Amino acid sequence: MSQDSINSTCKSEDKFAWVYLINLVFYFIPYFIIDMPVWQIGLSLAALVPFIYCYFWAYRSTSSRAHLPILAMIAIAIIATPINTGSLSLFTFAGFFIGFFYPLRKAMLCILALITTLFLLNQGLNFDHYYWVIYGAALVIGVSLFGVVERTRIENKHKQQKSQQEIRQLATMLERERIARDLHDIMGHSLSSISLKAELAEKLLAKNNIEQAQLQLSELNSIARDSLSQIRQTVSGYKHKGLTASVTNLCQTLRDKGLNVELDGDIPTLNNDLETQVILSLTELCNNVIRHSQAQECRLSFSQNEHGTIVQVTDNGQPKSIEQGNGLKGIQERLQQFKGSLTWDLNQHCQFTITLPQQ
Structure with missing residues (x-):
């Protein structure tokens, strides 16, 4: 020195x-x-x-x-x-x-x-x-x-x-990477959809296909509103408003999209850092249900066993396979920081399972 x-x-x-x-x-x-x-x-x-x-x-x-x-x-x-x-x-x-x-x-x-x-x-x-x-x-x-x-x-x-x-510098760098990953997971798909819808609407207007253009603009507006809702939920997670409030908001969002929602078990109390990551993970999973599953029912369940806390998101969609994109990879990276894991099962229903170790 x-x-x-x-x-x-x-x-x-x-x-x-x-x-x-x-x-x-x-x-x-x-x-x-x-x-x-x-x-x-x-x-x-x-x-x-x-x-x-x-x-x-x-x-x-x-x-x-x-x-x-x-x-x-x-x-x-x-x-x-x-x-x-x-x-x-x-x-x-x-x-x-x-x-x-x-x-x-x-x-x-x-x-x-x-x-x-x-x-x-x-x-x-x-x-x-x-x-x-x-x-x-x-x-x-x-x-x-x-x-x-x-x-x-x-x-x-x-x-x-x-x-x-x-x-402190390392923590700042990790926090920046986490925020960048969260923004990518939350907004990447939505912004791509907005861009495609806007481009398609522009082409339809050029062909004077007003009715189809209005339909695309309507869907674009819906995507923008969903994106705004996701950002608000994410900010709520950063501010640590609580897992219970966030799960309630997610259930209401699913219902607003026409799904029958069931909530089982007692929502656990987690430390602030882990709670934020669970909120973001559940937000991503619920958004996937809305965007990709074509399901009519969804169930969020919380339980405890000798290994720790189990959180499951189950819907009655029938996907033949799961493509592990940035969203699922982001969830796995978040959970790995706390020795947690994400798995899924497509045997009967589409079920995602978050496993959190004992605290």
Whole structure:
């Protein structure tokens, strides 16, 4: 993962940058245990101004340029050490950013160089003991490990955000494909029929066959009304108005076309996504009954067994075979998403069976 991506995620947490400055409390400890003159206190406080600037510079930097604010913080800490031995806290900030910005091997070498700097300062300033350098080395190593942990946390957070974004994009693509398939299934046949009827009416009018042209235009109007009804039913399905309401509307549509309709069983409660797909599937099957079956009776039945929910659409039409067009393929694709299936039987009546697994 690129460092720019990490920095982008890190910048979104800039509000926490001030919180981490609480570690500067250790910088002020010598003020209370050593009798320091006012000028010395003033100089050590003045050193904090450029240090805090470098701290935020590093916080918003990239790995390719992080060495600049880190070196600046180390330089300020070195200059402040003769004035205030609490400068160890300044070195720890540099250790944190080293652990955060650099790979482990490079970070270890940098931390070793930083500890060597502490040792040389201890020797150069003639401290009476090695407590300062030992304590400082332990702090720098510990805080640098916090930098590594923070880097890992930011990386994981960025990966999670990227994964969620990819999931949203995939869901959007699938939704677009589903809507395109639904529109094709619902409107493809109707629009083809409208085009053919309009073309035929135009030819009949050209031959001055007014009566036949009016008949074709009347059928065209009927197809357009049916298409509008299908679109409304589909929109109702998208809005999750419920399977019960949709089945009731389908039954009424079948009756309006002159079929005797029977509804058996209790309509199940399904989750919204599956419910929408069942509504669209039943809409397609009922439209096929109206367009192709030449039936006088139709029965919709709902039942439960050990395998799940069974939905059947049966009519008394007598087709010799079923041509599996885009409509039936679309239903199978919808149901497969939920481990469901569509089968049909032409032995006695034309019967389509939707099988839904247990939820």
